[in-house]
Amino acid sequence: MARMKFLCDSNRCIDCNGCVTACKNEHDVPWGINRRRVVTINDGRPGERSVSMACMHCTEAPCAAVCPVDCFYTTADAVVLHSKDLCIGCGYCFYACPFGAPQYPRAGNFGSRGKMDKCTFCAGGPEPDLSKAEYLKYGRNRLAEGRLPLCAEMCSTKSLLAGDGEIIAQIYRERVHKRGYGAGAWGWQVAYRETVTT
Amino acid sequence: MRSRMAALVLAAILTVGAVPAMAQNNAPSPTGSNPTAQSVTEQQVLEQLGKVKGRGAIPDPKEAVLEQPQGREYQAFHERLLPWIGGIVILGMLIALTVFYLVRGPITLDERPTGVRIKRFTVVERLTHWMTAASFIVLAITGLNYVFGKRLLLPLLGPEAFSVWSQWAKLLHNAFVWSFLLGVLVTAMLWLKDNLPDRYDLEWLREFGGFFSHRHPPARRFNAGQKLVFWSVVIGGGILILSGIVLLFPISSLDINSLQTAQYVHAVFGMMMIAIIIAHIYIGTIGMEGASDAMVSGEVDLAWAKEHHRLWVEEEGARTPDGPQLGRTVPAE
Numbered sequence: 001m002a003r004m005k006f007l008c009d010s011n012r013c014i015d016c017n018g019c020v021t022a023c024k025n026e027h028d029v030p031w032g033i034n035r036r037r038v039v040t041i042n043d044g045r046p047g048e049r050s051v052s053m054a055c056m057h058c059t060e061a062p063c064a065a066v067c068p069v070d071c072f073y074t075t076a077d078a079v080v081l082h083s084k085d086l087c088i089g090c091g092y093c094f095y096a097c098p099f100g101a102p103q104y105p106r107a108g109n110f111g112s113r114g115k116m117d118k119c120t121f122c123a124g125g126p127e128p129d130l131s132k133a134e135y136l137k138y139g140r141n142r143l144a145e146g147r148l149p150l151c152a153e154m155c156s157t158k159s160l161l162a163g164d165g166e167i168i169a170q171i172y173r174e175r176v177h178k179r180g181y182g183a184g185a186w187g188w189q190v191a192y193r194e195t196v197t198t
Numbered sequence: 199m200r201s202r203m204a205a206l207v208l209a210a211i212l213t214v215g216a217v218p219a220m221a222q223n224n225a226p227s228p229t230g231s232n233p234t235a236q237s238v239t240e241q242q243v244l245e246q247l248g249k250v251k252g253r254g255a256i257p258d259p260k261e262a263v264l265e266q267p268q269g270r271e272y273q274a275f276h277e278r279l280l281p282w283i284g285g286i287v288i289l290g291m292l293i294a295l296t297v298f299y300l301v302r303g304p305i306t307l308d309e310r311p312t313g314v315r316i317k318r319f320t321v322v323e324r325l326t327h328w329m330t331a332a333s334f335i336v337l338a339i340t341g342l343n344y345v346f347g348k349r350l351l352l353p354l355l356g357p358e359a360f361s362v363w364s365q366w367a368k369l370l371h372n373a374f375v376w377s378f379l380l381g382v383l384v385t386a387m388l389w390l391k392d393n394l395p396d397r398y399d400l401e402w403l404r405e406f407g408g409f410f411s412h413r414h415p416p417a418r419r420f421n422a423g424q425k426l427v428f429w430s431v432v433i434g435g436g437i438l439i440l441s442g443i444v445l446l447f448p449i450s451s452l453d454i455n456s457l458q459t460a461q462y463v464h465a466v467f468g469m470m471m472i473a474i475i476i477a478h479i480y481i482g483t484i485g486m487e488g489a490s491d492a493m494v495s496g497e498v499d500l501a502w503a504k505e506h507h508r509l510w511v512e513e514e515g516a517r518t519p520d521g522p523q524l525g526r527t528v529p530a531e
Contacts, residue, residue: 011234017255034256039264041243041252047236051250053264062273068344069364070352086361088368090344091445095458096276098269100260181232186240186250190267 003078004121005165005192006152007172008052010183012159015040015050019151019160023054026122026150027139033103035119036151049183052160054151055080055101055119056191063093063102063118077143079121084137089113098190121162122149169196240265249455263454272458276345276465284345284469291473295480302409305486307501314500316516316523318492323388323519327493330381330431336374338472340367345465375442382435385428388519392419393428398509419510419517427478434471438464 015038023029023036036054061080064072071086072093082093091113094102104113124141127134134141142150152162161168169185176182176198185196243250250264319327343351343364352360399422402408402415407423415421420428441464444452452460482489488502503511515522 010237015255020255034261037254037256037261039250039252039254039262041238041250041264043253047234047238049234049237051252051264062269065273066276068348069361070348070357071361083357086357088361088365090368092276092344095454095461096269096272098265098267100263100266100454181235183234183237183239184241187265189240190265190270 001076001078002164003166004057004123004163005078005168005188006054006056006121006149007161007165007168007185007188007196009159009161009172009175010049010051010186011179011181012157013038013050013052014157014159016156018154018156019052022150022154023119026142027120028135029117029139030105033105033117035101035103035117037100051186052151052155053099053101053187055097055121056099056187057119057121058098058191059193062096062098066092066096068092073126075123077121077123079123079143081120081123081125081138082116082118083126084115084117085126087115089115093118099187122147165192172196173198260454266454268455268458272461275462280345280465280469281349283466284342284472287469287473288476291476295477295485298409299480299485304484305409305481307487307499308412308414308505309501311488311499312501315495315497316500316503316511317496317518317520318498318503318516319496320518320520321496324493324496326381326384326388329377330385333374333378333381334435334471334475336370337378338468338475340371340374341468342472343367344371372446375439375446378435379439382431382439386432389420389428390432393425395425398422399425414505414508416508417506417510418514419507421507423481427474430471430474434467434474437467438471441467 017038020034020036020038024034027035029035036052038050038052040048040050042048057078057080059078061072061074063082064070064074064080067082068090069086069088071084071088072080072082074080089104089112091102091104093116094100094104101118103117104115105117106112106114120138120141122140122142124130124134124144125138127137129141129144140150142148147153149162152160161171172182172185173196182198184198188195240250244265244267249266249268251262252264254262344367347360347364347367351363355363396418398416398418402417402422405411405413405415407421408414441460444460445457445464482493486506488499489506491502492498500511503516510516511524515524517523
């Protein structure tokens, strides 16, 4: 099986937020929850750089490790998913996530966060594939439909790559080789404990 | 040409300000230019700032943090260090107390009970104690569930039942902070005066309360051991309450790393407080004959009071917040 990964080629990202919009629309993500976001460093200054970020589906995922009810599981494609039925909304995964991926419907006081929501790599959840229950809780299961995450598919500059880590790393390597520069795969070292050597 | 390049790089560094930028060291591109040459790299930002922050389109400051590798440190703390800390201090205390019980046995009265009962704790004092105690026990059990629940209970209960229990445990943990807070505050007000250090404390500590020597070092209303428990509850409990309230209000202005620090403090102090309170429960129940009367009925036998709190009886006339009960017939020597 493939080892699914995201790779944001920050030399290409233009902060259009198309990935964010695609994700929100595809999964009917509720108001206030953002499974994907674009962060711009040095915004408005020379050397500004934008990176699109969501759950990176880490190797030895910190969220899964610290979860006090063990509600996370890793699919055969190495996608990190969780069960909203088991989640107690304690917030530990948010403290542990290096990428700010876990979202809570009520980021409220008195610990009333509600069930955690995060990027599923368009792979749904523990419910039967393509079921209504799965869609309502986790959004569309594009992987079960034989498709890859919509954020990357709709990326206007093909900055965001999603798919088998080996393949997207190769695409990125060839791209860097052709154009002569590349700022590396942001987050890979922390998420996967390896980088893309170019 | 080279000096112009150097000037450009310098200008880039100066203008960028918050996040210093440096040119990337890549081979020249076929077009001869790298339009993002001035931009920062992940490595630079992480080396200089420890995490990557920027501007996000979402009006929420925590969404502007792109990457915080400290999450991996939190993972290491929570999954490797913390269970060990908790296991060592709590099991260590249980083992130490068991050994103490087997070797020394319960601390019994030397004299026979006189049958004369004197008041040790008023109703307000006992209510405060039991409110704080009940809150602490709920907080301790539900708190331990966050760390040890999945290791001990989950295999027994199964995922669904354990999740339901943990959901309730979380609600209880978040709710009982308020009665615990009230309890610690009133405890501090009621007993602060009697828990200030005095000249008998060092002797008491040096003799370890006479637990082994079978002597009874003199003590006023509270001996040095009880004072240590009092200050542990006030200071340790205070730290637990403060760090816990920070975590209870996740939309506070604190950033993610401060929340992690609050977790480190909360978890470590929680484990230590549980160990201290286990020792407190031991000595107040099976560890010492007659000790539990003080907090249950509020009254102790005069013989017990004279043995364990001689100066409280002799100097202070067995004073409670209601005033002395015995005539001050025996002045301090």
